Amino acid sequence: MAKTALVTGGSRGIGAAVARRLAADGYQVAVNYAASREKAEALAGEIGGMALQADVSDPVQVKGMVDTVLEKFCQLDILVCNAGVAWQGLLQDMTDGDWRRVMGTDLDGVFYCCRAVLPQMIRQKQGKIVTVSSMWGQVGGACEAAYSAAKAGVIGLTKALAKEVGPSGITVNCVSPGVIDTEMNQALGPQALDQLAEETPLGRLGSAEDVAECVSFLCSPAADFLTGQVLAPNGGLII
Known part of the structure; x- marks a missing residue:
């Protein structure tokens, strides 16, 4: 019987690339979405x-x-926690609602x-969990304090949970992408993205497929002895 994977935030961007890659690896894939029903159903058909609708910030829906x-x-063999939202701006301008929205999802x-x-x-007695953090969770990003805090929390949760469930045969690892060419990052604007690409040692932005390859590896038997680790596809921007 084919193994099953659940990818949250799977309708577009990194999540969609992960869903496609895991399907290519032979998994049955459940694609979670919050609002992008048409995209999720099209991907599931592909x-x-x-496709499954759920707001991950709501425990009942989850x-x-x-x-x-x-x-x-x-059965459920793979969980990829990819769903996320961002908010850019000064911390002093952030409302309680903005803060809770970022923390609630991320x-x-x-x-x-x-x-x-x-x-x-x-x-x-087996399973693989892959969380998706961000380079800002490792080093912090100006005007992204809430996002950075949430993503740093994801790394801490990953490491602690890996210790907790390792004796049950479950691995828990994290992928921490750099600047990835996705719809979410388009909000930064072309000038900022060009500058970030120039600052990246490999000279380009990452692709959603770059991240999906890392997730695929962590879900594969090749990573059976890896747990509590942070794999950072960031082109060398954060070392």
Whole structure:
């Protein structure tokens, strides 16, 4: 029986590239989305998977999503926590609602998804969880304090959870991308993106496929002895 993967925030960008790569690796893929229904359903049709709507910042919706995956596929082997939102601006201008939206999706959502899948993975005595952080979670980014804090929290959660569930045969690793050419980063503007590409030692922005390759590796048997690690596809921008 083919193994099953759940990719949150899977309708576009990095999430869509991950879903395609895992499908190519032979996994049955459940594509989670919050609002982009048409894109998620089109992608699910393309890869022979299923699209599932859920706001990862809502624990009730997350549990329902995981229950649906288990009802459909009877197992869940891979969780990729990719769903995320960003907010740029001065911290002093950020509202309580803005802060909670970033934390709710980027950090709370990882917690809710991990908590929901762990009972099944522990029963199976195997599973792989891959979280998606950011280089700003490693070094901090000006005008992205909340995003940086949430993504740093993801790294801490990853390392702690890896220690906790390792005895159950579950690995937990993190991918921490640099500047990736996605719709989310287009908000930075072409001039800023060109400058970031120039500052990157490899001389270009990353692609969603670059990140998907890293996720694929961490989900593969080649990474069976890796856990609690941060893999950083950033072109050398952060070393």
